[in-house]
């Protein structure tokens with residue numbers, strides 16, 4: 001069985017919102033109709049998005065880190081939003097595990113949004129149906145698109161390759177390997193929803209810099225010399241590797 | 244959660260309609276078993292019509308909750324998994340049973356029209372009413388379970404939710420039946436219905452208070468840490484991905500001033516339980532229709548506040564992701 005999913009690398013995401021805009025662009029232009037946008041250039045702008053990038057500050061000033069956190073439907077393997085739907089509009093595709101809403105059946109009762117702990121579903125205020133990420137189901141199977149671009153629009157747009165896309169049930173896929181080797185984790189595991197999307201944690205990147213690497217003792221212009229301190233004597237790393 | 248008036252009125256109106264039918268059927272049972280004089284039928288016809296009207300008004304209110312009411316028929320399709328779908332089936336079924344019961348009274352039919360001669364008055368309506376009772380309780384169960392089955396909303400995910408919907412709906416229906424009976428019927432019937440109304444209101448006060456106590460002690464299962472998967476004791480949101488509001492900020496927050504939110508609890512406890520009890524007791528002693536009617540109006544008004552608070556108090560885990568607009 002296939003379970004398509006996104007794996008999002010929080011260590012790499014720079015919070016540029018390219019995934020948000022490309023998602024909106026692709027999905028507002030599709031056959032399923034527009035995604036609402038009200039007052040986009042005015043006070044109180046609001047609209048329907050499948051994907052949002054949120055920003056969190058971790059730690060206490062001045063030792064804080066900014067974490068950008070893209071969030072969309074996680075295509076849970078045990079989606080609590082599906083069985084509650086009274087019309088059958090919400091369903092999970094058996095063939096690839098994508099959770100979808102049939103916009104022609106949805107009555108806009110919002111019940112499914114109550115049953116999603118992640119706030120991944122948004123009611124479209126004009127079409128009055130529930131909307132959510134489709135993993136670009138209208139794109140990833142489209143043979144008129146070059147094979148390399150048959151991925152969700154957000155994955156194509158991400159300038160830092162923070163978003164990976166693939167089948168998490170295939171142990172050799174890029175996403176499975178990333179989850180396995182880089183500590184990929186699901187959100188709110190306490191609810192047993194088994195989200196298909198995973199996140200890769202922030203990683204500590206250490207680089208050891210010695211003092212003598214910062215100053216070139218043989219700089220003829222003496223630009224880097226720190227007059228207040230003892231000049232660095234002897235060979236520097238630069239000196240010894242310059243031959 | 245955002246308290247939507249469509250759903251508030253849906254649950255209050257059908258609850259009162261169901262409770263009223265329970266009260267009428269109970270009095271019919273008592274009368275047919277000889278415990279009471281048989282009412283002359285006006286109470287049952289008027290009460291039955293009122294009960295069907297309340298159920299219909301609730302159904303009408305529910306349509307205002309839907310984005311696409313014209314597709315509402317589809318909601319009956321997923322009864323295998325969805326309590327909402329089950330409610331959509333149980334509600335018309337309850338209306339049908341109550342209407343059939345009322346018609347049986349209005350026309351005065353008994354089982355002899357089916358060729359059965361039980362030699363008992365009201366036998367046909369007793370049979371239809373028994374089916375009505377089953378459906379009425381099923382409807383209470385469905386309404387309560389719609390909320391109780393959402394495990395993410397800890398304030399709702401308790402059997403107390405079903406119990407409260409049942410007891411509060413029944414209490415308001417019995418208060419209504421008491422007022423009706425005092426207007427159309429004799430004192431004996433009114434006293435019995437009034438006693439039931441008081442007992443249900445009192446029990447409802449206890450179970451609703453129990454749910455308030457329980458909810459005050461809840462510890463949220465999710466945290467910002469589990470929501471974004473970062474194990475650090477200090478995390479604050481700086482941007483939620485929208486410059487202003489979104490569906491997520493509109494649907495899952497009550498947006499009332501803290502003062503109003505806090506006072507609503509006292510308001511509904513007084514209006515739903517204390518005031519009706521304080522009016523029902525002298526009402527029964529003086530057999531005063533005006534006091535019963537006042538109790539009924541106050542209790543229904545109190546239920547609006549109660550239902551508002553029921554939604555407003557519910558804290559959805561998705562709110563962890565929507566704490567800060569920038």
Ligand code: SF4
Pocket residue numbers: 072073074075076079080081082099115116117118119120121132193195
């Ligand atoms: S993230 Fe929410 S909407 Fe998406 S499948 Fe899981 S529960 Fe359903």
Ligand code: SF4
Pocket residue numbers: 084085086087088089090101105106107108109110111112113129130
């Ligand atoms: S809003 Fe639409 S998809 Fe969601 S539960 Fe209601 S009918 Fe189903």
